[in-house]
Every structure is written in structure tokens, then in C-alpha cells.
Amino acid sequence: MTKTLEFKKTGNLIDEVNSSPPTGFQVLVREFKKDKLAMFSLFALVLGILGIYIAAMFIDQEALMKVSLRDKFGEPGEKFFLGADQGGRSIIGQLIIGARNSITIALSVTIITGVIGVAVGLITGYFGGWIDNIFMRIIDFFITIPTLMIIIVFVTIIPKYTIASFVLIMSAFLWVGTARLVRSKSLTESRRDYVNASKTLGTRDATIIFKEIMPNLSSILIVELTLSFAGNVGLETGLSYLGFGLPQSVPSLGTLVSYANNPLILEDKWWVWLPASLLILVLMLAINYVGQAIRRSADARQRQG
Amino acid sequence: MWKTILRRVLAMIPQLFVLSLLIFIMAKFMPGDPFTGLITPETDANRLEEMREAAGFYDPWHVQYYNWIVNAAQGDFGKSYTYKVPVSDLIGDRAKNTLWLSLLSVILLYSFAIPLGVLAGRYQDTFLDKSIVLYTFVTYAIPTFVLGLLLLFFFGYQLNWFPTSGTVDIKHDEGTLGYFWNKIYHMILPAITYAILGTTGVVQYLRSEIIDAKSMDYVRTARSKGIPVRKVYSRHIFRNSLLPIAAFFGFTITGLLTGSIFIESIFGYPGMGQLFIQSISSRDYSVITALVMLFGFLTLLGSLLSDIIMSIVDPRIRIE
Numbered sequence: 001m002t003k004t005l006e007f008k009k010t011g012n013l014i015d016e017v018n019s020s021p022p023t024g025f026q027v028l029v030r031e032f033k034k035d036k037l038a039m040f041s042l043f044a045l046v047l048g049i050l051g052i053y054i055a056a057m058f059i060d061q062e063a064l065m066k067v068s069l070r071d072k073f074g075e076p077g078e079k080f081f082l083g084a085d086q087g088g089r090s091i092i093g094q095l096i097i098g099a100r101n102s103i104t105i106a107l108s109v110t111i112i113t114g115v116i117g118v119a120v121g122l123i124t125g126y127f128g129g130w131i132d133n134i135f136m137r138i139i140d141f142f143i144t145i146p147t148l149m150i151i152i153v154f155v156t157i158i159p160k161y162t163i164a165s166f167v168l169i170m171s172a173f174l175w176v177g178t179a180r181l182v183r184s185k186s187l188t189e190s191r192r193d194y195v196n197a198s199k200t201l202g203t204r205d206a207t208i209i210f211k212e213i214m215p216n217l218s219s220i221l222i223v224e225l226t227l228s229f230a231g232n233v234g235l236e237t238g239l240s241y242l243g244f245g246l247p248q249s250v251p252s253l254g255t256l257v258s259y260a261n262n263p264l265i266l267e268d269k270w271w272v273w274l275p276a277s278l279l280i281l282v283l284m285l286a287i288n289y290v291g292q293a294i295r296r297s298a299d300a301r302q303r304q305g
Numbered sequence: 306m307w308k309t310i311l312r313r314v315l316a317m318i319p320q321l322f323v324l325s326l327l328i329f330i331m332a333k334f335m336p337g338d339p340f341t342g343l344i345t346p347e348t349d350a351n352r353l354e355e356m357r358e359a360a361g362f363y364d365p366w367h368v369q370y371y372n373w374i375v376n377a378a379q380g381d382f383g384k385s386y387t388y389k390v391p392v393s394d395l396i397g398d399r400a401k402n403t404l405w406l407s408l409l410s411v412i413l414l415y416s417f418a419i420p421l422g423v424l425a426g427r428y429q430d431t432f433l434d435k436s437i438v439l440y441t442f443v444t445y446a447i448p449t450f451v452l453g454l455l456l457l458f459f460f461g462y463q464l465n466w467f468p469t470s471g472t473v474d475i476k477h478d479e480g481t482l483g484y485f486w487n488k489i490y491h492m493i494l495p496a497i498t499y500a501i502l503g504t505t506g507v508v509q510y511l512r513s514e515i516i517d518a519k520s521m522d523y524v525r526t527a528r529s530k531g532i533p534v535r536k537v538y539s540r541h542i543f544r545n546s547l548l549p550i551a552a553f554f555g556f557t558i559t560g561l562l563t564g565s566i567f568i569e570s571i572f573g574y575p576g577m578g579q580l581f582i583q584s585i586s587s588r589d590y591s592v593i594t595a596l597v598m599l600f601g602f603l604t605l606l607g608s609l610l611s612d613i614i615m616s617i618v619d620p621r622i623r624i625e
Contacts, residue, residue: 033585089394141320141324143604143608144320144324144601144604145324145327145600145601145603145606146562146563146597146600146604148329148565148566149581149596149597149600150331150597152581153331153335153455153585153593153597154331154584156335157331157334157335165423165506202373220533230446234448237448237450238448238449238450238567241450242450242565242566242567242570242582243586244585247593256452257450260458262453263462263470263572266457266458266462267458267462268352268403270458270540273454277451277454279454280446280448280451281448281451284446284447284448285442285443287446288442288445288446289442292442301518
């Protein structure tokens with residue numbers, strides 16, 4: 001078995017080695033109270049996402065995406081709050097629908113990969129042995145493949161391409177990171193005394209895994225899911241930017257940014273692509289801030305409060 | 306040591322094999338066939354069938370796979386259907402560009418990251434440290450294409466400091482010094498984008514390394530012997546903290562590869578990443594399969610390199 005360096009862009013190595021005891025909800029609240037920026041991010045995120053979903057309900061997508069050449073590149077002003085694109089379609093409307101689509105897709109992918117990754121990680125970490133060996137080989141393989149490229153190729157060869165298939169393609173390649181992290185945590189957790197005690201009492205394996213070990217990893221799981229949510233927002237918008245994400249007719253933040261590939265739009269029609277770029281940036285920052293605060297409350301040594 | 310390296314290299318073989326199989330199956334599922342691009346209204350349907358026959362289009366899949374993999378192992382990935390040249394020549398050309406860009410990026414990356422990391426660690430919890438940590442935070446959160454576009458917009462279009470696409474202006478002759486500098490000039494903006502994105506990990510790692518090192522016995526010994534702070538940092542702490550940074554080199558390679566797809570598209574830089582996107586749009590399958598295979602191989606090589614450097618530098622992480 002190889003012991004490779006587990007490196008997460010945000011954390012340092014020490015996080016990885018140290019498994020922390022479970023922490024309560026109070027620690028989390030304390031951590032957020034201490035970190036004003038994280039608190040602000042959390043509120044902004046919750047309000048922003050709610051606002052986007054509610055506003056999106058009032059927007060008729062078909063009317064929004066109707067081309068009206070007379071309004072081509074309408075400047076921000078009275079008619080369009082944020083101007084219009086080359087099809088004369090309102091940018092602000094596309095931003096709202098696009099943000100809703102991006103968030104929904106990122107959430108779906110996070111939930112699917114979370115369920116698979118946590119289940120695989122817990123089971124391989126708990127049982128060890130040949131089950132672990134097989135899954136480790138599979139995970140090793142996934143790590144070696146150029147994920148982004150393969151997703152792009154898959155997207156182009158799928159004949160009937162919908163939002164659902166896009167979510168499934170992304171999920172198929174993204175559960176691995178979570179599985180690897182959860183495996184390493186549950187590997188150490190499974191060797192603890194309370195697990196052994198529970199085993200001698202004759203508790204079923206499934207009960208031990210999901211009722212005893214999983215709650216003890218919950219704080220790490222929340223951190224992992226938050227950060228992978230941020231990553232998924234980035235990946236979805238990135239793929240849509242390249243033109244391999246959502247179908248063209250569906251507004252997406254990445255598609256709006258991709259209009260900037262036209263130098264004329266990039267240079268002179270900033271209202272087409274800049275708001276979407278900034279929205280992606282703000283969204284990513286906010287999610288990451290929240291994730292960091294949760295991470296600190298999960299790791300006693302990093303706590304501020 | 307050599308044993309472990311050999312074992313890792315051998316472990317790469319099955320991984321590459323499975324990857325090649327996956328790519329081959331994907332290529333089979335791609336709509337159309339190699340000759341779709343050749344079809345014009347005058348094309349004779351029978352002639353096309355003959356060409357398909359001759360190219361082994363109707364052979365059983367395992368025969369096709371065998372032929373493909375044997376040729377691929379010898380560096381022959383067939384011919385590009387868009388460019389009508391051997392794939393290996395095409396990729397070789399683009400790879401040169403990507404390699405130059407990567408080299409400049411890596412140089413810039415480390416010349417940003419090392420001072421930042423050292424300063425943040427040395428002046429822990431000061432305003433400087435907090436600003437640097439904030440910087441790493443923003444660069445962690447910002448997606449490649451957003452940063453690339455923002456930089457291109459401000460420095461390329463608004464300030465006109467840098468060229469906005471291409472590798473070199475036509476007016477320069479190849480081989481001259483002007484040509485060389487012009488080439489570098491074209492690479493600066495994309496390389497800075499790469500470097501900014503890559504600094505995050507190195508800065509954070511170096512910072513925590515240095516903070517840890519401060520309380521180590523060897524540092525206290527050096528301090529109590531009366532060695533000036535400056536020297537303690539340059540001679541002792543820095544040298545010890547720098548070694549593990551080398552291990553990130555492998556991750557950097559992987560990051561560069563993934564980033565190249567975005568950055569080369571944004572900056573119109575004709576490297577392998579841009580070639581990949583172009584080949585996907587023009588359904589140039591032989592190029593696509595070759596590139597995915599190559600990137601997979603390089604990813605493997607990167608993680609192997611990291612593991613080797615890590616096990617040299619830190620005996621605790623040595624492979625069991």
C-alpha cells in the first residue's frame with residue numbers, strides 16, 4: 001500500500017494526520033460568532049441563494065431566452081437593468097436563472113458524490129482487507145485519469161444530452177476525493193476502543209458504521225461537502241464556459257462568461273460577462289469562508305473561539 | 306529506494322492499460338468515424354467503404370485495440386483528420402509551446418510563493434501575514450477562467466500592457482533575440498495567471514512549515530548560540546522548510562495540465578490544452594485519444610515524482 005501525501009489546497013498537512021473528537025453545534029456557533037467574515041458569508045449565502053430561487057420563480061425562461069435583435073447589446077439602463085447580450089436577452093434575468101441552475105447542479109452533484117463517497121469510504125475503511133484493496137485500486141485509477149478531459153469527452157459522446165446526464169457524468173468522476181478522505185478517517189476511527197467494544201457486544205456492522213462511526217466523522221463530512229460544493233460550482237461553470245456544460249439553450253453563469261471569448265464583447269461589452277464572473281467569484285469566496293469556519297470548529301487546534 | 310521507485314513504475318503499467326482501454330471504448334462511442342471529415346458531395350460512397358475497410362474499421366474490437374495500442378506505444382497515434390499530419394507531429398509542436406509556458410509559470414510561481422510563504426510564517430499574525438493569508442484565500446476560491454479573463458480584460462485590453470493572444474508577432478524572425486523576447490512577452494499574462502493560482506498551496510504549506518520550525522530545538526539552539534535572526538532564517542529554517550516544497554512539483558504538473566485547457570483557450574495560446582478543445586469541436590478523434598492518453602501519463606508521472614521526492618526528503622512518508 002502506498003502512503004501518498006494527502007494534500008488539500010486549503011488545509012495543511014497537519015489536518016490530515018490529526019483526527020479530532022466530535023464537536024457539538026455550540027462550537028460551530030461560537031466559531032461563527034468569532035469570525036465576522038464567515039458569519040457574514042453565511043448570511044449572504046443563505047439570503048442570496050433564497051433570493052435567487054425566489055426571483056427565478058417569477059422569471060419566464062422561454063420569454064427570457066427569446067432573441068430580440070433590436071435590443072442587441074442593450075446597455076445597462078432603463079430597459080435592462082444590466083444590459084442585454086448579442087441576442088438582446090436581459091443579462092440580469094440570465095444571471096438569476098443561471099445562478100439557480102449552477103447552484104442546483106452543484107448541489108445535486110455534491111449530494112450524489114457525497115452519498116457514494118461517504119458510503120464507499122466508511123465501508124472500505126471499516127472492513128479493510130480485500131474490500132479496501134479493491135476500492136483502493138479503483139480509487140488509484142480514478143486519480144490517474146485526467147478527469148476534466150474525460151468529462152468533456154463524455155459530454156460530447158452522450159447522444160441525448162440533458163441536465164440530468166450532465167449531473168451524472170460529473171458525479172461519476174467526482175466521488176473519489178470524498179471516498180479517499182472518508183476512508184482514511186474511518187480507518188483510524190474503526191480501530192478505536194468503542195468500536196471494538198461494540199463489536200464484542202455483537203452489534204451489526206451496518207449499525208456500527210452508520211450509527212456509531214459516521215456521527216463521529218460528521219464534522220469532517222460537513223467540511224468536505226461544503227468544500228466539494230464550492231469545487232462543483234467552479235467545475236460546472238468552468239465546463240459551461242468551455243461550452244461543454246449545460247446545453248446552449250439553458251442559461252448558466254459559465255455560458256454568460258463564455259461570451260467573453262469574443263474579444264469585442266470582452267473589451268467593450270463588459271456588462272455581458274463581468275457580472276457573471278464576479279458572481280461566481282463571490283459565490284466561491286462565500287462558500288469557502290463558511291467551509292473554513294466549519295473546518296476550524298471541527299479541528300480543536302485551529303479554533304478561534 | 307530504487308526498489309520502491311521500480312515498484313511504483315511497474316504499478317503505472319496496469320493503470321495506463323486500464324486508461325487506454327477506457328479511452329479506446331470512448332473513442333468507439335464517438336459519433337461518426339475517421340472519414341466523416343473527408344466526406345464532400347463528390348465523395349464516392351464505395352470508395353469511402355473501401356477506405357474504412359482498409360483502415361480496419363470493420364475489424365473485431367480487440368484487433369482494433371491491439372493495433373491501436375501497439376502503434377501508440379511506438380508513438381504513432383495515426384493522422385489528424387483536420388490538419389492531415391501525423392498526430393505525434395502535431396502534438397509535438399503544441400507541446401513545445403505548452404512546455405515553454407509551463408516553465409515560465411513555474412519560475413514565476415516559485416518566485417511569488419517562496420517570499421510570500423516565508424514572510425507570512427516569519428511575521429505570523431501581523432498585518433502582513435493576514436494579508437498574505439487573505440491573498441491565498443482569494444486565489445483558492447477563484448476559478449481559473451474567471452481569473453484569466455479578469456487579467457486579460459484589465460492588463461490586455463484596458464491597460465494595453467500585454468498582447469491578448471498568440472505566441473509571437475509576425476514581424477520577428479525566428480532565431481533572433483527579438484523573437485525570443487517577444488515570445489516571452491506573449492507568455493507573461495497566461496503564465497502569471499497560472500502562477501497566481503499555483504501559489505496558494507505552496508504559500509500555505511511553507512507558512513505552516515516555518516511556524517512549526519520556529520519552535521524546533523535546532524532553531525532554539527541556533528538562536529541561543531547568538532546567531533542573528535536573519536541567518537537563522539536563511540540558513541536553518543528556510544533550508545529545512547524548502548525541501549518539502551519540492552514535493553509539490555508533481556502536483557504543480559497536474560495543475561498546469563488541467564489549467565492549460567482553460568488558460569490556453571482564454572489567451573489564444575496554441576498549446577496542448579487549446580489543441581484538445583479544438584479537436585473536440587472538430588471531432589478529431591485520433592488527436593483527442595492521443596491527448597487524453599498523454600495527459601493521463603503525465604498525471605501519473607507527476608504523482609510518482611511527488612512520491613519519490615517526498616520519500617527522499619521525509620523518511621517518515623517512505624513507502625512501506
